[in-house]
Amino acid sequence: MKPNADEVEVTIFGPGYGECMYGECMYGECMVIHIGSGKWAIIDSCLDDADEPASLAYLRGLGVSVESDVISGRASHWHDDHVKGLAKTIAECQSARFSCGAALQAAEFVAFLYAHEMQPVKKLDMGGTELLECLKILKASKRAIKPLVEDTLIFDFDRGDLDHCLRVEMRALSPSGKQFEDFIRRIGNFPETSEKQPKGRISDPSRNHLSVAMLLTVGDQGVLFGADLEQVADVKKGWNAVVDNRRGRGPRSHVFKVPHHGSHDAHNDEVWKEMVTEQPWAVVTP
Amino acid sequence: MNTPLSSVAFDDQNGSAGHSRIEQAQDDYDIRKASSSVLDIIHSESHAWQSHSGTGSFAQFPPSALPREAGQAVGRTGTEKIVPLVNGVFTNKPMAKPGRTLIPITEWEGYVDGISDDKFSVKVVNIRSKSSVPVDEVTFDKDEISEYDRPLLKEGAIVRWIIGRERLDTGQVRNVSELHFRRLPAHSKEDYKRAHEEASALLKGINWDNEAEC
Numbered sequence: 291m292k293p294n295a296d297e298v299e300v301t302i303f304g305p306g307y308g309e310c311m312y313g314e315c316m317y318g319e320c321m322v323i324h325i326g327s328g329k330w331a332i333i334d335s336c337l338d339d340a341d342e343p344a345s346l347a348y349l350r351g352l353g354v355s356v357e358s359d360v361i362s363g364r365a366s367h368w369h370d371d372h373v374k375g376l377a378k379t380i381a382e383c384q385s386a387r388f389s390c391g392a393a394l395q396a397a398e399f400v401a402f403l404y405a406h407e408m409q410p411v412k413k414l415d416m417g418g419t420e421l422l423e424c425l426k427i428l429k430a431s432k433r434a435i436k437p438l439v440e441d442t443l444i445f446d447f448d449r450g451d452l453d454h455c456l457r458v459e460m461r462a463l464s465p466s467g468k469q470f471e472d473f474i475r476r477i478g479n480f481p482e483t484s485e486k487q488p489k490g491r492i493s494d495p496s497r498n499h500l501s502v503a504m505l506l507t508v509g510d511q512g513v514l515f516g517a518d519l520e521q522v523a524d525v526k527k528g529w530n531a532v533v534d535n536r537r538g539r540g541p542r543s544h545v546f547k548v549p550h551h552g553s554h555d556a557h558n559d560e561v562w563k564e565m566v567t568e569q570p571w572a573v574v575t576p
Numbered sequence: 577m578n579t580p581l582s583s584v585a586f587d588d589q590n591g592s593a594g595h596s597r598i599e600q601a602q603d604d605y606d607i608r609k610a611s612s613s614v615l616d617i618i619h620s621e622s623h624a625w626q627s628h629s630g631t632g633s634f635a636q637f638p639p640s641a642l643p644r645e646a647g648q649a650v651g652r653t654g655t656e657k658i659v660p661l662v663n664g665v666f667t668n669k670p671m672a673k674p675g676r677t678l679i680p681i682t683e684w685e686g687y688v689d690g691i692s693d694d695k696f697s698v699k700v701v702n703i704r705s706k707s708s709v710p711v712d713e714v715t716f717d718k719d720e721i722s723e724y725d726r727p728l729l730k731e732g733a734i735v736r737w738i739i740g741r742e743r744l745d746t747g748q749v750r751n752v753s754e755l756h757f758r759r760l761p762a763h764s765k766e767d768y769k770r771a772h773e774e775a776s777a778l779l780k781g782i783n784w785d786n787e788a789e790c
Contacts, residue, residue, distance in 0.1 A: 337709070395779070397772065397775045398772075401768065401774070401776075404770075413703050413708060414687065414701060414710060414734065425778055425779075425782065429782050434784070434785035436786075437785075489763055490730065491734060492732065
C-alpha cells in the first residue's frame with residue numbers, strides 16, 4: 291500500500307525474506323525511502339527473481355511513476371550485491387539525482403574498473419560492469435552526479451516543503467578524507483602492484499572502506515544506513531571516523547540498517563552507544 | 577567426438593624447428609577460439625602433453641617456444657602446459673588423460689571470494705544461467721586443488737568448476753568434481769594505458785555536482 295503524503299517509509303530489500311519492512315530480492319540489498327509528498331529515494335540496487343531491479347518493481351507495484359517521483363538515487367559502494375540493476379534504475383528514474391562515492395570521480399579508479407573488464411572471461415562479470423554502465427548513462431543524459439565523502443549533504447527539504455512539515459536531510463557519513471586519499475593512492479599504483487599476477491575479478495580488500503554510510507534525519511528522528519562500512523583499527527577510517535565526526539551531533543537513530551550484513555568486522559560498540567537510541571529497530575540483510 | 581592426433585610445429589628459442597605429437601582424447605567440451613589478444617591457458621592434472629623427451633606429464637618450454645599463428649598473441653605465464661593449436665584454433669579444452677573421457681554434467685564459472693586456513697569460498701554462476709551474477713557460494717577444502725594451482729589461489733582468481741561423469745576405457749564410471757583455475761595473463765602497462773584512455777574519455781564531460789544540493 292502506498293504511504294500517505296505525510297508519512298515517511300523505509301523499505302529494505304534483502305534475499306529470501308518477505309516480512310514487514312523487508313522486500314525480497316534474489317541477491318544483495320537495496321532501500322527505498324518515501325521522503326514525503328510522493329517523493330522517493332533509492333539507495334543501492336538488487337535484482338528480484340525476475341532479474342528486475344527490486345526497487346522499480348516495488349514502486350511500480352504501488353503505482354509510483356518512477357520517471358518523475360524518484361528524486362534521488364545512490365550507490366553506497368561498488369560491491370555487486372549493492373549495484374546489480376543500478377544502471378537500469380538510473381536509466382528509468384530520469385528525474386533522480388544520482389550520487390555515489392567520490393572514488394568514481396577519479397580517473398585512476400575508473401581505469402581500474404576498465405582494466406578488469408578487458409579480460410577474456412565471457413560469463414562472469416568482472417565487478418565493474420554495472421558502475422561503468424551507470425556512468426555512461428548519466429553522461430549520455432547529461433545528468434549531474436554528486437560525489438560523496440564524509441559530511442556531504444545529499445539532499446534536504448526545509449520544514450513546510452513536505453506534507454509532514456518536518457525538515458528532512460540525507461547526509462553521507464563516510465568515507466573519511468584519509469580513507470579516500472589512501473584508496474586513490476593505492477589504486478594509482480595498480481599496474482605495478484598487479485604485475486606478474488594473473489588477472490582476476492576485482493577484489494580490492496578496501497572496497498568496503500569506501501562504503502558510504504548515510505544518515506536520514508526526519509525532524510528529530512534518524513535512520514542510520516550502515517552500507518558495508520567496516521570497523522578498522524585506524525581511528526581516522528571506518529566506523530571510528532564516523533563516530534568521532536558525529537559525536538555530539540544528533541539525532542540518534544531509531545532505525546539502524548546494520549552494516550555489512552551483520553558481519554562482525556563491521557561492528558563498533560560506540561555506534562550503538564552514541565549514534566542509535568537505546569532500543570532501535572535494527573535491520574539486517576543477510 | 578574423436579579428433580585425430582595433431583602435430584604442432586614450433587620454433588624453439590634458438591630458431592630450430594621441432595615437433596611434438598599431442599595425443600588428444602575425446603571429450604565433450606566446445607572448442608572456443610582464442611581471444612584476439614590473449615591465450616587462455618587452463619591447466620589441470622588431466623592435461624596430457626608429451627614432449628619430445630617424453631618426460632612425465634609436464635613439458636617446460638621457454639616463452640618463445642610457443643605455437644604461433646599469424647595475428648595470434650600468446651600469453652606467457654611461465655612453465656604451464658600449453659594447449660596446442662589444433663585445426664586452426666587454439667583450444668582451451670582440458671585434455672583428458674589417455675583412456676579417460678569426461679562428460680560435464682554441470683559447469684559453473686566463479687571467483688575466489690574468501691580464503692581461510694584450510695578452506696576457500698568461491699562465488700559461482702552456472703554457465704547456462706542467463707545471469708552473469710554469481711549468487712551461489714561454494715566452499716572448498718584447499719586439499720582439493722593441486723600443488724601446481726595453489727599459487728593461483730588468491731581473492732578474485734577466476735575458476736571453472738565442473739561436475740561430470742568420468743568414463744575409463746576399462747568401463748569404470750564415476751562422478752568427479754574438477755576445479756580449474758584460469759591462468760589469465762597479468763595486467764600489463766599497455767593494458768592499463770588503454771584502460772586509462774577509456775576512463776579519461778568516459779569521465780570527460782560528466783557533470784560532477786560538487787556544489788548544488790537536490
